[in-house]
Amino acid sequence: MLTINPVKTNNNINFQGKTRIRAIKYIPNITCACCGKKLILPDNLAKAWKSISKPISFIMKKGLLDKWTKRSDSIATVLNKFVQTEPEKPLEKILDNQENYHEFKNALLDYVKSRHPDSDADTNDEYVNRVLDSIRKNSREILKGASPVMKRLAVFKKNLHGLKRDIFEQFQIYAEKYPRKTLSEIVNMDEIYKFHSAKNFLQRAETRERLDYHFGNIKKMIVKQKPELADFADDLKEKALKIYAAEADPKIKFHKMKELYMEALESNNLAKLKFKVADELKLVPESFNTVDSFFTYAKNHNWTDYTIISSILTPHTSSYEHIIPRSENGEDKYSNGLVLCSTCNSTRKSMPYEEFLKYHPEMIYNTQRQMDMISKYILSGKLPEVFNFYPIKTAKTLYDYTNGLMNIDVSSYCKKALSHSENRIKEKTQAISRKKDERDKTIMKKIKLQQEIRNVDESISRLNKQVSKLREREQVEKSLHNNLLNYLKTKEKKK
C-alpha cells in the first residue's frame, strides 16, 4: 500500500469537493502537456482580471472628484466618500443604494442653491437624474483617458509565455505612444495596420525565438527516442529557422517541419531527407502574421477592451483534458486527465491520439515533463493522498488508450514513492514503539502506585489492630478501676 503523508499546502488552492479532481491543473508552474508552454492558473487569471478592471471605476470616480472639487465642496465630499469606501464599485452601482442617492441628491441641490440663490431650485428627481446623466457622460469621457489599464497590462505581460506575448508588446508600444487611448480604440487605429504590414524586425525575432523553443522540445523528444539523431535534429532546426527568419507562414511551416522530424525518426537516408526539407520549406506560402490577423479580427468585430484582454489571456490558462474523451464515455476522473492549455485542448477535442500525435509529436516529451512535475509535487506532499496513484494510473490510461504510443515513464516516481512509503512505515513503527515504551512506563508506575497503596492499606490495618488492642486494654483497665473502686467502697461501709 502506497502511503505518502500529505502536508497541508499554504497556498490558496482549493482541493475540496468537485474541484479536487481538477486539482492537477492548479499546480504552480505547470506546463502544457502538449505544447509545453507555462500556464496561468485559473485563480491567477481571475486575479489578473481584477487588477486590470479594478482601477477603471476608481479612475472614473477620481476624475469626477477632481472636476467637482473646484465647483462644490458638498459634492466633492460625497464623491470622496464614494471613492474611499467602495473604490471598485462603479458610480451607477453606488447610486442604486437609496441612501447614497439621497445623499448625493442633497449635495447636488445645495450646489444649485448656492449658484442660484434667488431661483426656487428644482427639487424633483427628474432634475437630479438629468444632472446625474450628464455626470455619467462626463465619467465616460474620463474613462477614455484611462491609460493605467495599459500600464497594468504591461505589468501582467511579464507572466506570459508563448504565442500571444507579442500582442502585449505591441500594445505596450502603443500604450506609450497614446497613453490616453483604450485597447479597443488602439485596435481601431489605421496606423496600426500600416505599422504591421511593414513586418518589423522585432516580430521576426519573436517568431524565431518562439519556434526555437518548440523545436528545442522536439529535439529533446528525438534525442530521447534516437540519440544518434541529435546532430541531425540540430541541422534540421538550423535550416528551418533560417527560412523562418525570412518571414512566411509560421503555422504551416511549423507543421511541415514536425512531419519531417517524424519522418527523420523512421528514415535511414538522412542526406536525402535534408534536401527534401529544403524543398518542402520553399513550397510553403508566405504572408501570415498572428499580430496582424489578431488586430484585424478585433477591429472587424468591434471588440471591447474586455474581449481583447480575455482573448489574449484565455489560451494561457490551464484546462483539464480528458484522455479518453467524454464522447467515448471517458470518465471525469483524475486518472483520465492531463493539463493542457486551452488552445491545445480545443485543438485535440476528441481526435484520436494516433492522428493528433502526427501533428504534435512533441506532446510525448511534454507529457513526460508534466508527469515528472506532478510527481515531484506529489512526493513533496503538496497534493491530497488521493493523487498518490495519479502518475501510475494516468500513465496506464495513456498507454492503453494510445496502444502504447504514449509510453510515459513513471518508474522513478514508483521508486521514490516506494522509498517514501517505506520511510513513512519506519516512522510509524518508531512512533508505535515509542508509544509502547511510554505505555510500559505508565504501567510500571501504576504497579508501583498499587504496591504503595497496598503498603498504606497494610499499615492502616496494623494501626487499626493496635487501636483495637489499646481499646481492649482500656476496657480491662476501666473494669479493674471499677472493681477497685467497689472494693474500696465496700471496705469503707464495713468500717
Ligand SMILES: [Zn+2]
Ligand atoms: Zn498547449
